[in-house]
Amino acid sequence: MFIKKALLVAIGDELVLGLKREDNVSWLSRELALRDYDVRALEVIRDEEEILIDLLNYWVGKVDLIVISGGLGPTHDDRTRAAVAKFLEVPLVRDDETYDCIIARHSLESKKYLEGCRDKQASIPLGSKAIFNPVGSALGFLVHAGKTEILALPGVPMEFKAMAQQYLSGLKKGASIRLVLCKIVGWPESELKEALGDLVKKFPNYIMFLPEPNVVTLAIKGSEELTSALLCEIKTILEDDVLPDDVSCLEEAIIALASDLNASLAFAESCTGGMVGESITRIPGASSVFAGSAVCYSNLAKKIILGVPEKVLDSFGAVSEECALSMASGAMRIFKADYAVSVTGIAGPSGGSPNKPVGTVCFAVSSARGDERAFTRHLNGDRETIRLWSKNIALEAIWRELKRLGQKR
Amino acid sequence: MFIKKALLVAIGDELVLGLKREDNVSWLSRELALRDYDVRALEVIRDEEEILIDLLNYWVGKVDLIVISGGLGPTHDDRTRAAVAKFLEVPLVRDDETYDCIIARHSLESKKYLEGCRDKQASIPLGSKAIFNPVGSALGFLVHAGKTEILALPGVPMEFKAMAQQYLSGLKKGASIRLVLCKIVGWPESELKEALGDLVKKFPNYIMFLPEPNVVTLAIKGSEELTSALLCEIKTILEDDVLPDDVSCLEEAIIALASDLNASLAFAESCTGGMVGESITRIPGASSVFAGSAVCYSNLAKKIILGVPEKVLDSFGAVSEECALSMASGAMRIFKADYAVSVTGIAGPSGGSPNKPVGTVCFAVSSARGDERAFTRHLNGDRETIRLWSKNIALEAIWRELKRLGQKR
Numbered sequence: 001m002f003i004k005k006a007l008l009v010a011i012g013d014e015l016v017l018g019l020k021r022e023d024n025v026s027w028l029s030r031e032l033a034l035r036d037y038d039v040r041a042l043e044v045i046r047d048e049e050e051i052l053i054d055l056l057n058y059w060v061g062k063v064d065l066i067v068i069s070g071g072l073g074p075t076h077d078d079r080t081r082a083a084v085a086k087f088l089e090v091p092l093v094r095d096d097e098t099y100d101c102i103i104a105r106h107s108l109e110s111k112k113y114l115e116g117c118r119d120k121q122a123s124i125p126l127g128s129k130a131i132f133n134p135v136g137s138a139l140g141f142l143v144h145a146g147k148t149e150i151l152a153l154p155g156v157p158m159e160f161k162a163m164a165q166q167y168l169s170g171l172k173k174g175a176s177i178r179l180v181l182c183k184i185v186g187w188p189e190s191e192l193k194e195a196l197g198d199l200v201k202k203f204p205n206y207i208m209f210l211p212e213p214n215v216v217t218l219a220i221k222g223s224e225e226l227t228s229a230l231l232c233e234i235k236t237i238l239e240d241d242v243l244p245d246d247v248s249c250l251e252e253a254i255i256a257l258a259s260d261l262n263a264s265l266a267f268a269e270s271c272t273g274g275m276v277g278e279s280i281t282r283i284p285g286a287s288s289v290f291a292g293s294a295v296c297y298s299n300l301a302k303k304i305i306l307g308v309p310e311k312v313l314d315s316f317g318a319v320s321e322e323c324a325l326s327m328a329s330g331a332m333r334i335f336k337a338d339y340a341v342s343v344t345g346i347a348g349p350s351g352g353s354p355n356k357p358v359g360t361v362c363f364a365v366s367s368a369r370g371d372e373r374a375f376t377r378h379l380n381g382d383r384e385t386i387r388l389w390s391k392n393i394a395l396e397a398i399w400r401e402l403k404r405l406g407q408k409r
Numbered sequence: 410m411f412i413k414k415a416l417l418v419a420i421g422d423e424l425v426l427g428l429k430r431e432d433n434v435s436w437l438s439r440e441l442a443l444r445d446y447d448v449r450a451l452e453v454i455r456d457e458e459e460i461l462i463d464l465l466n467y468w469v470g471k472v473d474l475i476v477i478s479g480g481l482g483p484t485h486d487d488r489t490r491a492a493v494a495k496f497l498e499v500p501l502v503r504d505d506e507t508y509d510c511i512i513a514r515h516s517l518e519s520k521k522y523l524e525g526c527r528d529k530q531a532s533i534p535l536g537s538k539a540i541f542n543p544v545g546s547a548l549g550f551l552v553h554a555g556k557t558e559i560l561a562l563p564g565v566p567m568e569f570k571a572m573a574q575q576y577l578s579g580l581k582k583g584a585s586i587r588l589v590l591c592k593i594v595g596w597p598e599s600e601l602k603e604a605l606g607d608l609v610k611k612f613p614n615y616i617m618f619l620p621e622p623n624v625v626t627l628a629i630k631g632s633e634e635l636t637s638a639l640l641c642e643i644k645t646i647l648e649d650d651v652l653p654d655d656v657s658c659l660e661e662a663i664i665a666l667a668s669d670l671n672a673s674l675a676f677a678e679s680c681t682g683g684m685v686g687e688s689i690t691r692i693p694g695a696s697s698v699f700a701g702s703a704v705c706y707s708n709l710a711k712k713i714i715l716g717v718p719e720k721v722l723d724s725f726g727a728v729s730e731e732c733a734l735s736m737a738s739g740a741m742r743i744f745k746a747d748y749a750v751s752v753t754g755i756a757g758p759s760g761g762s763p764n765k766p767v768g769t770v771c772f773a774v775s776s777a778r779g780d781e782r783a784f785t786r787h788l789n790g791d792r793e794t795i796r797l798w799s800k801n802i803a804l805e806a807i808w809r810e811l812k813r814l815g816q817k818r
Contacts, residue, residue, distance in 0.1 A: 013617060014617050014619055014628065015435075015451075016438055016448050016450065016451060017438055017439055017442050017448070017588070017617075017628070018434075018435035018436055018437075018438040018439040019439065019590075019617065019619050019626070019628050020619055021430070021435075022431075022435075025427075026424075026427035026430075026431075026453075027427055028427075029425055029426055029427040030426055030427040030428065033426050039425050039426070039455075040425075040454070040455065040460060041425065041452055041453060041454045041455070041460065041464075042424075042425060042452070042453040042454075043450055043451070043452050043453075044435075044450060044451040044452075044453075045449070045450040045451075046448075046449065046450070051449060051450065055450075058467060075613075077613070077614070179426070181428075204486070205486070208422060208423050208426075208428065210423055210428050210429055217428070219423065219426070219428050264707075267704075269683070269686075271690075272687070272690075273683075273686045273687045273689065273690025273691070273695070273699075273702075274678070274682075274683025274684065274685065274686030274687035274690070274702050274704060275683060275687045276683065277678075277682045277683030277704040277706075278681070278682045278683040278684045278687045280682070281680075281681075281682025281683070281706065281796075282682070282792075282793065282796075284757070284758055284759065284792055286682070286706070287706055287707070287760075290682075290706050290707075291706060291707045291709070291710050292703070292704045292705045292706045292707060292710040292714070293682075293683050293702075293704035294701070294703060294704070294714070295676075295683060295686040295701045295702035295703070295704060296701045297686075297690065297695070297696055297699050297700060297701045298673075298696070298699075298700045298701060298744075300700070300744075300745060301700050301701040301743075301744050304743060304744075304745070305701070305703070305714070305743055305744070334710075334713060334714055335707075335709075335710050335713075335714070336709060336713070348693070349693055350693070351696075383691075383693055384691065387690075387691075
């Protein structure tokens with residue numbers, strides 16, 4: 001098994017300043033890991049010629065592949081072409097043929113503008129191969145420096161990904177190393193680590209724990225044989241809490257189950273403010289099962305829209321299992337849905353009391369067949385963390401309800 | 410003016426693999442930029458001793474400060490302490506005094522566990538200063554290698570930020586360089602660049618454009634004098650489209666304006682699925698102005714809950730200005746709100762037609778005084794992009810409405 005080494009570089013002052021998220025090279029890193037590359041480092045550097053040249057001096061010869069994202073635009077602060085040419089001690093030359101293919105795609109007005117950028121955007125270091133840009137106007141290029149391949153691509157995410165895909169399609173997906181993700185629902189990370197303690201001890205370098213609110217992703221790396229065996233053991237231990245392999249999140253699992261059951265869903269949300277509805281509608285096709293969500297932030301809205309009785313609000317308060325039950329059945333009724341889940345809680349920072357501190361969140365699930373249940377959780381963290389946990393606990397509740405019904409049939 | 414140079418390093422296989430977002434060093438980078446540091450690069454590297462030592466060999470002496478995030482936990486794959494000690498050619502020694510302060514805070518059960526980690530977690534390179542951890546159990550440390558300071562902190566975001574804050578509080582906020590953010594609403598990036606063309610030409614290195622859906626952030630860097638002058642010129646040119654300095658997003662601006670007007674807000678959402686409600690409730694204090702949001706994904710829900718007439722749905726369809734108007738007035742009525750905004754559109758990937766292609770989104774704003782207006786936008790991008798643009802256009806609409814009313818009074 002031959003493992004190639006790679007270094008990925010993202011260029012841009014806005015990235016170094018933390019003003020913009022870097023998504024290109026971190027995405028590519030995962031893709032390369034699936035193709036037997038050992039990515040040594042991701043670097044985010046300023047848009048300065050000298051810094052890139054220093055970096056190339058250090059890494060060329062040490063790795064098989066260097067991918068550079070950004071610095072290929074038409075402006076004076078795009079310095080990747082010049083820096084790579086300087087490092088290689090070659091001049092920049094124009095690849096008019098490839099650039100012509102790119103501008104041919106554009107409108108008359110854009111063409112005029114792009115002609116003006118030709119000197120800059122069509123230039124690549126002598127000896128390099130131009131990479132066609134299917135969605136933008138800057139050329140990329142691929143060049144060899146000894147044993148190291150240097151691939152430079154524009155930083156606009158859509159362009160970077162399209163052009164990196166072209167490169168990836170020339171590599172074969174690693175037969176020797178696999179990276180498998182497995183999502184576990186409803187376990188705190190520490191307890192999960194304990195439950196899987198023996199496995200982790202046996203294969204410490206193969207299992208990574210990536211916790212998110214109420215969902216822990218296990219990233220399992222290794223040979224096909226090893227990852228399959230590990231995955232199988234994990235599923236045996238955690239059976240009911242593993243998301244199916246063919247879905248990437250709780251929302252997808254819920255939509256798949258509800259579609260199978262031909263069931264419609266509704267939500268009633270208070271502290272999550274619309275987050276549960278937002279997350280389920282992120283998935284294309286949600287409309288086949290999702291009727292809607294009543295975001296009732298004020299008590300008045302809970303009464304008028306969901307029909308929560310004044311008495312419930314007065315006796316138990318808006319953050320109570322009684323109110324949650326009434327919200328869920330209200331949502332089911334007004335949306336004419338088969339199942340509804342409700343969330344009402346105190347996300348903070350204010351609004352807590354000794355009896356109901358910040359982080360107290362009540363949930364309920366109702367079904368049109370008359371089943372209903374409610375429960376309360378005490379969550380830690382800041383406002384956003386509490387809201388994210390609440391959302392994922394609500395999704396877990398509906399997921400388990402639908403799973404149970406699916407198994408019954 | 411003396412500018413110090415810095416290198417920031419985040420350690421973790423899950424970060425290199427793009428399985429987890431790096432947020433520690435990109436946050437710190439911005440904080441250091443405000444304190445006259447020139448951050449040369451952010452590096453994300455594998456949890457391997459050799460890689461960190463190589464990196465220290467390269468950068469020590471070249472920069473004034475190296476901050477390392479992560480690799481300080483109690484497990485075998487936490488290698489930062491050992492790597493730094495090896496680089497400095499000093500042994501690891503235990504700082505029991507600082508560690509005792511940390512475990513004193515914990516419960517009896519945790520104490521037992523933490524005692525077991527003492528050998529690992531209390532160890533720091535000889536000659537370094539232990540950094541107290543106010544929220545977790547791993548010590549950080551600060552050590553000098555010639556002219557370069559090396560600061561190593563745990564990678565758990567809450568711990569990293571708390572301990573980095575301690576370090577930052579010892580630095581004074583840069584009097585010489587400022588980084589000012591200014592948010593412009595409702596401009597496509599390209600048109601904004603044209604409108605500010607002369608300014609950008611005059612000060613190319615001082616203005617960065619950071620586009621988000623429907624909002625472009627201008628990051629202006631320079632002396633206090635220069636940034637103030639630039640900000641003033643920008644506000645003169647763009648007057649009505651600049652968010653006030655004291656708010657960081659549209660949502661905050663809306664809550665501030667609505668509070669001043671003592672007005673309550675409601676939303677009616679279709680394609681955004683709850684996103685508008687979710688984003689406004691992210692801000693603490695939203696409850697003082699936000700009544701709720703009716704997420705009516707199905708046509709049935711639009712009819713039953715918002716009272717959209719069957720006739721409107723039949724004649725114009727759910728994605729029409731007529732339906733948007735009816736949704737907004739319905740939301741105003743059921744939530745008893747003073748203002749309501751509605752969104753209904755086709756986010757794709759399916760559901761488009763020649764007349765109403767994917768990306769067609771209709772909006773309406775209603776006020777209890779009887780004003781109402783609707784408009785349609787044609788948006789580009791994938792499902793999530795169209796939804797994000799829709800959310801921010803809806804927020805822009807309510808922001809402008811509230812601003813207009815505030816000015817009238």
